[in-house]
Amino acid sequence: MGFKMKYVYLDYAATTPMDPEVIKEIEKHYRETYGNPSSFHKIGQNAAQILEKSREIVASLINAKTDEIFFTSSGTESDNLALKGVAFKNKGRGNHIITSSIEHHAVLHTCQYLEKQGFKVSYLPVDEYGLIDLKELEETITNKTILISIIFANNEIGTIEPIKEIGEIAKKHDVIFHTDAVQTLGKVPIDVEEMNIDLLSASAHKLYGPKGVGLLYIRGHGVRKGWGNYIEPLLHGGGHERGLRSSTENVPGIAGFAKAVELCKRSMKEESEKLIKFRDKIIKEITENIEDVYLNGHYTKRLPNNVNLGFRYIEGESIILSLDVEGIAASTGSACSSKSLEPSHVLLAIGQKPEDAHGSLRITMGRYTTEADIDYFLEKLPPIIEKLRKMSPLKNGKKYMFDPTYEINHHH
Amino acid sequence: MYSEKVMDHFRNPRNMGEMKNADAVGEVGNPVCGDLMYIYIKIKDDRINDISFQTFGCGAAIATSSMITELAKGKTLDEAMKITRDDIAGSLDGLPPIKMHCSNLASDGLRKAIENYRAKQKKE
């Protein structure tokens, strides 16, 4: 595929480019730190030191203890370990799990799998902004509830859930609280103590680190008062990561993750100020200058880098395809661009009609986004929307097929 | 993901827009993904004299609508009825497998327009 001279990347929620400093760090460790951290000799012990140093750096970002960080191969694996690990270990205690209707597939599909294994899962609805209702959460807890898993900030619409309040409720009822913070780590301050988080998933490639490296924060390194060991490993083997995640650690990748965390710690405040400015500029410019457009998600309880807009009468894949032609990378919740052809469950959960869920555009920005990128995007988007609307039969007030009053052969 | 032909038709759609004085319209929706297509035809001497489309749908849906207007223009109604989704996809140098159903929309839309035209003729 040929790249045009100008390419504006606005899909940081999908993945981020690696920071050059991270690349340097990883390269160095690929060359120098080849030992196996489990080996007794100096080469191995050197790798073990790098591993533990990385653990310490990452732990400090979320106010965790070093031994509460467990490295995995991805955000997906961390979500799986949290959910299946707690479910399988605590079958005797209870079989009920509470989650939200706007989870990432890594949580959603794992919950659906657990339902097949006999667990009961409650999927909390969300309001039009994507926020769960705390009262409803508390009322859903039963004496069989073992786990609450709520996404920290949603990957599509950027809504930030009331995590601290959820943590309080979970603590009050002695239920384990997991949050998928894959989109949140490095963008918004996280404190697992203050927020009463028991389990937290994160992934390095969303914060300028390498792909295929993740972590699960596990409170009390898997031991809980009154519960004992509360998490079962998914991978059995040589007993790495204190028996919870066997497999020789990816030391260079983990060191790259730690470097990425270090950089985020340094720049988070400044970066999020910049991104909030860009975010709000895009929202303002587009909602003021284009008709029949609306914001998905919340205006303020929102990730600094996320904009999700709905454009009526047109379809998301055709928008991102047109943007791509102009050298802009963005994303959509439209069914037509996904492998399943089902519209985004997140947009449906916030109450959108299927045809509107089709017309969504997600813009996610990051460290290397400039004001000029935003201006280029704002210049290119309106004519695209206009052209696609000209093509659309919906624009002329014609009815949509999902309308219950509509019959396909009725017209003419 | 798409061929150059698809991208060409997506970027420069042929015969796009509503036809005010059409002889018949075919409208089809795609229940799988919720898209909608209108095919307008104007008939002269049993041939498709003019044709246009409007589409709410993905890039493939737009490109296949554009392509079918090119394929159908000038054809007799019987010939046009025989255009298949594979003809459309082939003329576009192929479609990704998951997008093959989008080309159904175009061939069904044209057929429906012709059927509507014929039904109207019978009545008159």
Ligand SMILES: Cc1ncc(COP(=O)(O)O)c(C=O)c1O
């Ligand atoms: C909220 C959320 N959870 C989990 C994941 C999966 O992370 P990974 O790609 O590291 O498996 C993602 C990434 O797309 C995500 O956005």
Ligand code: FES
């Ligand atoms: S028409 Fe929906 S996927 Fe193509």
